[in-house]
Amino acid sequence: MDASVSAKATANTFEADVREIVKAKYVRAAVASDAVAGVQPRLVVEPGSEQELAKVLKLADAAGLAVIPRGGGTKLEWGNRPARANVILSMGRLNRVIEHAWADLTVSVEAGCTIGKLQETLARHGQRLALDVLWPERATVGGVLSTNDSGALRLRFGSLRDLVIGVTLALADGTVASSGGRVVKNVAGYDLPKLVTGALGTLGVITRAFFRLHPLPKETRTVSCVTTDVREAQRLVTAIQNSKLAHSALQICCGGEMQPRIDVLFEGTEAGLTAQMEQVRVIMGASAIPEVGGDVWNARQEIWSAGKQGATEFAAVKFASLPAQIGEAIETIAKLSSAKSRWSVVAQATGIGWVRLEGAVSAIESALREFRAELERSRGSLVIARRPVGMAELDAWGNAGDSLGLMRAVKRQFDPQATLNAGRFVGGI
Amino acid sequence: MESRIFEELREIVGPRGLITSREELHTYECDGLTNFRVLPRAVLLPDSTEQVQKIVRVCGREKIPFVARGSGTGLSGGALPVENGIVISLTRMNRILEVDLANARVVVEPGVINLDVTGRVASQEYFYAPDPSSQSVCSIGGNVAENSGGAHCLKYGFTTTHVLGLEVVLADGSLVHLGGKTLDAPGYDLMGVFVGSEGTLGIATKIILRVVKRPECVRTLLAAFPSTNEAGAAVSDTIAAGMLPAAIEMMDNLAIQAAEAAVHANYPNCGALLLVELDGPVAEVGALMAHVDEICKKNGAWEIRVAQSEAERALVWKGRKAAFAAMGRISPNYIVQDGVIPRTELPNVMREIGRLSREAGLRVANVFHAGDGNLHPLVLYDRRIPGQEETAEALSSRILELCIAAGGSITGEHGVGEDKKKMMPKMYSEPDLETMQRVRCAFDPLQLSNPTKMFPRPRLCGEKPGEYVAHPLETAGIAERF
Numbered sequence: 019m020d021a022s023v024s025a026k027a028t029a030n031t032f033e034a035d036v037r038e039i040v041k042a043k044y045v046r047a048a049v050a051s052d053a054v055a056g057v058q059p060r061l062v063v064e065p066g067s068e069q070e071l072a073k074v075l076k077l078a079d080a081a082g083l084a085v086i087p088r089g090g091g092t093k094l095e096w097g098n099r100p101a102r103a104n105v106i107l108s109m110g111r112l113n114r115v116i117e118h119a120w121a122d123l124t125v126s127v128e129a130g131c132t133i134g135k136l137q138e139t140l141a142r143h144g145q146r147l148a149l150d151v152l153w154p155e156r157a158t159v160g161g162v163l164s165t166n167d168s169g170a171l172r173l174r175f176g177s178l179r180d181l182v183i184g185v186t187l188a189l190a191d192g193t194v195a196s197s198g199g200r201v202v203k204n205v206a207g208y209d210l211p212k213l214v215t216g217a218l219g220t221l222g223v224i225t226r227a228f229f230r231l232h233p234l235p236k237e238t239r240t241v242s243c244v245t246t247d248v249r250e251a252q253r254l255v256t257a258i259q260n261s262k263l264a265h266s267a268l269q270i271c272c273g274g275e276m277q278p279r280i281d282v283l284f285e286g287t288e289a290g291l292t293a294q295m296e297q298v299r300v301i302m303g304a305s306a307i308p309e310v311g312g313d314v315w316n317a318r319q320e321i322w323s324a325g326k327q328g329a330t331e332f333a334a335v336k337f338a339s340l341p342a343q344i345g346e347a348i349e350t351i352a353k354l355s356s357a358k359s360r361w362s363v364v365a366q367a368t369g370i371g372w373v374r375l376e377g378a379v380s381a382i383e384s385a386l387r388e389f390r391a392e393l394e395r396s397r398g399s400l401v402i403a404r405r406p407v408g409m410a411e412l413d414a415w416g417n418a419g420d421s422l423g424l425m426r427a428v429k430r431q432f433d434p435q436a437t438l439n440a441g442r443f444v445g446g447i
Numbered sequence: 448m449e450s451r452i453f454e455e456l457r458e459i460v461g462p463r464g465l466i467t468s469r470e471e472l473h474t475y476e477c478d479g480l481t482n483f484r485v486l487p488r489a490v491l492l493p494d495s496t497e498q499v500q501k502i503v504r505v506c507g508r509e510k511i512p513f514v515a516r517g518s519g520t521g522l523s524g525g526a527l528p529v530e531n532g533i534v535i536s537l538t539r540m541n542r543i544l545e546v547d548l549a550n551a552r553v554v555v556e557p558g559v560i561n562l563d564v565t566g567r568v569a570s571q572e573y574f575y576a577p578d579p580s581s582q583s584v585c586s587i588g589g590n591v592a593e594n595s596g597g598a599h600c601l602k603y604g605f606t607t608t609h610v611l612g613l614e615v616v617l618a619d620g621s622l623v624h625l626g627g628k629t630l631d632a633p634g635y636d637l638m639g640v641f642v643g644s645e646g647t648l649g650i651a652t653k654i655i656l657r658v659v660k661r662p663e664c665v666r667t668l669l670a671a672f673p674s675t676n677e678a679g680a681a682v683s684d685t686i687a688a689g690m691l692p693a694a695i696e697m698m699d700n701l702a703i704q705a706a707e708a709a710v711h712a713n714y715p716n717c718g719a720l721l722l723v724e725l726d727g728p729v730a731e732v733g734a735l736m737a738h739v740d741e742i743c744k745k746n747g748a749w750e751i752r753v754a755q756s757e758a759e760r761a762l763v764w765k766g767r768k769a770a771f772a773a774m775g776r777i778s779p780n781y782i783v784q785d786g787v788i789p790r791t792e793l794p795n796v797m798r799e800i801g802r803l804s805r806e807a808g809l810r811v812a813n814v815f816h817a818g819d820g821n822l823h824p825l826v827l828y829d830r831r832i833p834g835q836e837e838t839a840e841a842l843s844s845r846i847l848e849l850c851i852a853a854g855g856s857i858t859g860e861h862g863v864g865e866d867k868k869k870m871m872p873k874m875y876s877e878p879d880l881e882t883m884q885r886v887r888c889a890f891d892p893l894q895l896s897n898p899t900k901m902f903p904r905p906r907l908c909g910e911k912p913g914e915y916v917a918h919p920l921e922t923a924g925i926a927e928r929f
Contacts, residue, residue: 122789195882203819204856208883212639233689262663290731338629342549415633421623431885444634
C-alpha cells in the first residue's frame with residue numbers, strides 16, 4: 019500500500035482523502051439514523067472493494083478516527099455503547115457470492131452479502147449454510163460472523179465456528195490477511211476464522227469468508243408437546259438428548275403466560291423420519307402434537323417482536339447454561355420477574371437460551387443483574403443483545419474471566435489504537 | 448544450562464521427574480517424524496498444573512525455550528525438541544478428572560489417551576468422536592495441539608469441534624481458562640485459536656471435552672473399483688445426493704496390498720477400495736445405504752460387501768488404520784504425506800501424483816479421507832540406495848505443491864510443525880503469516896513456547912517487557928526482530 023497515505027492522513031483531511039479512494043457518491047455525511055447506541059458518527063463510507071476498504075481503514079487509523087463496520091445494521095445495538103464513533107464503514111457494496119463450489123460443498127462470499135441472498139444462491143444446488151440466523155433478509159455474512167449469531171440448528175450442525183473455514187480480514191493498519199481456505203479440513207497455521215467469530219468487529223473488518231455447506235434436507239418434520247411445568251420440560255429434553263434420535267433441533271419455549279412447550283425438528287429421508295416420529299412420541303407420551311408447522315422455529319426472532327409495538331420497554335438477552343440446567347435457568351427468570359413484568363424464553367438443548375423481559379426499566383435491570391450472577395455462579399453467562407431505553411450502566415457482556423488480560427493483548431496486536439468498535443466488547447475492548 | 452537451574456527444576460518435579468542422562472534423553476529426541484532429531488537439555492515430567500507453571504516460570508526467567516510433549520506420536524515434528532531447550536512431557540498428567548454425562552462433558556488432563564475417553568463413557572453409550580489412527584496411544588493434549596482429525600471427522604468434526612474449554616499455562620507461567628463447560632463464553636474465542644496451535648501458545652493442562660451419544664446403528668460398506676477415478680466419482684455422487692456419511696475412506700492398490708500383508712483385513716484385490724460408513728437411526732441408515740450401494744454399482748464397483756457384524760466392521764477398519772505402518776511390509780522406508788484438496792480435484796491430482804511418481808521412479812501408495820479431500824500419499828523408497836531419500840523428499844514436497852495449486856492445504860490433520868514450515872509461504876502470503884504471528888506475540892511475547900515451529904521465520908515481538916536481551920533465536924540467526 020502507498021506509504022504516503024498514512025503520512026498525509028489527519029482527521030481534518032480525512033474526508034477529502036477518502037474521496038480520493040472511494041467514489042464521491044459512496045461517501046456521505048452521517049445522519050441521525052446512523053447513530054450507534056446514541057453515539058453520532060460523522061461520515062458513512064461504502065467502499066467498493068477490499069482494497070478500497072483497507073485503504074480507508076488505514077487512513078482512519080492514522081487519523082485517530084474510530085470506525086464502526088456495518089452490514090445490514092440488524093444487530094448494531096449488541097455490545098456496549100461505543101466509546102467513540104467517527105466513521106461508519108458500510109459493507110453494502112461488498113455483497114457478492116464469489117463462488118459456490120457446490121460439488122465440494124463450500125462457498126466463498128463477500129462479507130456484505132445477506133444471509134438470505136446467500137441461502138437463495140445455495141438452494142439452487144440443493145444446499146445451505148446450516149445456520150438459522152436472526153433476520154436473514156437483512157443480516158449479512160460479516161455481521162452474523164462478528165456477533166456469532168446462531169439458532170436452533172446449532173444442536174446438530176454446530177455454530178459458526180464449526181461452519182466457517184476461511185476468512186479475509188482488513189486490519190486497522192491496512193493489512194489484508196487471509197487464514198484458512200476453501201477446504202474443510204485444514205490445520206495449517208492459526209485458526210483466525212474462529213478468533214474473529216464473535217469478536218464484534220474489534221480485531222479487523224471481515225471482508226470475505228469461506229463456509230462449509232450442508233445439503234438441504236429431503237424432508238423435515240416438527241413435533242411439539244406442551245408440558246405441565248418447566249421441570250417436566252427439562253426432563254423431556256434430557257430424555258430426548260439421551261435417546262438415539264438424530265434430531266436437528268430441540269427447544270423449550272415458555273413465558274409468564276405460556277406453559278412450557280417443547281419442539282423437536284427432524285430432517286432426513288421419509289423412512290427415517292417416520293420411524294423417529296414414532297420414537298419421539300413414545301418419549302413425549304400423550305401430550306405430543308405431531309406435525310406442527312415450521313413456524314415454531316421463528317420463536318427466537320419473536321423475542322424481539324412478540325410484545326405489542328411500543329407498549330412497554332423490553333430487554334433481549336442471550337444466556338448460556340449447562341444443558342441439564344436449562345430448566346433451572348428458566349425457573350430463575352420466572353422467579354426474578356416481578357408480577358408486573360412479562361417474560362418469555364426460548365432455550366435450546368445446547369444450553370443457549372434467549373429471554374425477553376418487559377416492564378419497568380429498573381425492574382428489568384435488577385432482574386438481569388441477578389440472573390447474570392446466578393448464571394455466572396454455575397459457569398454460565400448472560401449477554402445483553404437489546405437494552406431498554408434508560409438502562410445504560412449494565413455491561414453487555416459480564417465477566418470475561420481470567421483470560422481478559424490475554425484478550426486485551428490480542429486486541430493490542432491487531433488494533434493497537436482501538437480504531438475498530440472502540441469500547442464495545444468485553445472489558446472495555 | 449547451569450547446574451543451579453537443573454537443581455531448581457529437580458526441586459519442582461522431584462528426582463523422578465527430571466531426565467538429564469544422555470541415554471534417556473534419546474527417547475525424546477524426535478516424535479513420530481523421525482528424520483528430525485534434536486537432543487533436549489532436559490526432560491521434565493510434571494504431574495500437576497502447579498508444577499508446569501513453576502517449570503515455565505523458570506524457563507521465562509532464564510530464557511529457556513520449552514516444548515510440550517504428549518505421547519510423541521505426531522507426524523510433523525511438532526514435539527521435536529528445540530536446541531538448548533527442555534521438553535515438558537505431560538504423560539504423568541493422565542487423570543480423567545470428571546465425567547458429567549448429564550451434560551455430555553468429560554474433563555481430562557492432557558496426558559489422557561484418546562481412546563481411554565471413549566473407554567470411560569462407552570458403557571453409557573457415549574463416545575469421544577475424534578479418532579486419529581493413533582488413538583490407542585496418542586494423548587488428548589497432543590490432539591489439542593494438533594487439532595487432530597481422523598476418519599470420522601467428515602461427519603463429527605475435528606478435535607476443535609469437541610473441545611469446549613481449556614486450562615492453559617501461558618509462557619509467563621500464568622494460568623488462564625479459555626471457553627468452559629457452557630457455550631459461547633463472552634470474549635474472543637481464544638480456545639478456538641489455541642486448538643491446533645501446535646504448542647506455540649502455551650501448555651494445556653486441563654481439557655473439557657464434549658462426548659457424543661452413540662448412534663442407533665452403524666453400517667460399513669466396502670466397494671471394490673477398477674481405479675481411484677471410479678471410486679472418486681462414487682464419492683462425488685454420494686455427496687451430491689445429499690448424504691453426509693460418518694466416514695468415506697479410499698485406498699489404492701498399493702495401500703491395499705500393504706494392509707493385506709500386515710493385518711489380513713480380507714480386502715478384495717482391486718484398483719481402489721472405498722469404505723463408506725453410515726450411522727444414525729436404523730431406518731434412516733437403511734434407506735441411505737441402499738442409495739450408496741446403487742451409486743457404487745453405477746460407478747463400476749465390481750464387488751460390494753457390507754460388514755455383517757461388529758467383528759467384521761472392526762476388521763475392515765483395522766486394515767485402514769494400519770495402512771501407514773503396513774507400508775513397512777512393502778518398502779524399507781516411506782514418507783507419510785498429508786495434504787488436502789477440494790474433493791472435485793481428486794482425478795486431476797491423482798493423475799499428477801501418478802506422473803510425478805513415474806518420473807521419480809518411486810512408488811506412491813495412496814490412502815485418503817476421501818469425503819473431505821484429505822490425501823495421505825505414502826512415498827516409498829530405500830534409504831540404502833544413494834540419493835533415493837532426497838528424491839523421495841522432493842517428490843513428497845511436489846505433491847504438497849499440487850495440493851496448494853488445486854486450492855487445498857499443506858496439512859489436513861498432521862500439522863505444520865518442523866516438517867512443513869517451509870511450505871507455509873507457498874500457501875500463505877507474508878501479511879497472512881505476519882497476522883497469525885500477532886496472535887503469538889499476544890500469547891507468548893518472549894517466544895519460548897515451541898518457538899521454532901509452524902512459521903518459517905519466527906517474528907520477535909516488538910512489545911517486550913524489560914530491557915533488551917538478545918533472544919536465543921536471534922543470536923542463532925534463526926529469527927530477526929521486527
